Amino acid sequence: xxxxxxxxxxxxxxxxxxxxxxxxxxxxxxxxxxxxxxxxxxxxxxxxxxxxxxxxxxxxxxxxxxxxxxxxxxxxxxxxxxxxxxxxxxxxxxxxxxxxxxxx
Numbered sequence: 001x002x003x004x005x006x007x008x009x010x011x012x013x014x015x016x017x018x019x020x021x022x023x024x025x026x027x028x029x030x031x032x033x034x035x036x037x038x039x040x041x042x043x044x045x046x047x048x049x050x051x052x053x054x055x056x057x058x059x060x061x062x063x064x065x066x067x068x069x070x071x072x073x074x075x076x077x078x079x080x081x082x083x084x085x086x087x088x089x090x091x092x093x094x095x096x097x098x099x100x101x102x103x104x
Contacts, residue, residue, distance in 0.1 A: 003027065004042050007035040054097040062093060063102065 003025065010016045010024075011032075018036055022029040034040040063085055070079040080088075086102045089095035 004035050007032055008038070011036045054095075054101060059089060059093065059095060059097075062089060 007021055007025070007027075010021050011018065016024075018029060018032045021027075021036075022032045025032075035042075066080045066085050066088070073079060082103045083099060086095070086099045089097075089102065
């Protein structure tokens with residue numbers, strides 16, 4: 001916070017160049033450039049908005065059902081693989097996620 005104000009003062013009032021400020025304060029020129037533009041105030045971050053998970057309760061229930069059916073199946077060769085579960089999700093439910101999402 002203090003550096004921000006010092007950099008802005010040196011740039012706007014004392015009319016020093018960004019390169020000169022960076023050299024004097026031993027700070028990256030990129031940082032000095034950001035602070036001089038005034039767009040980036042240190043310590044304040046924008047809220048991160050995460051998209052809703054593609055794994056809805058219906059999809060999770062479908063995967064759990066497949067795995068439960070596999071436990072009841074005596075023949076191990078007939079068990080579902082992640083790829084097979086993914087293919088079934090796409091065909092039966094219209095799943096639009098990635099195969100790696102199903103694996104996780």
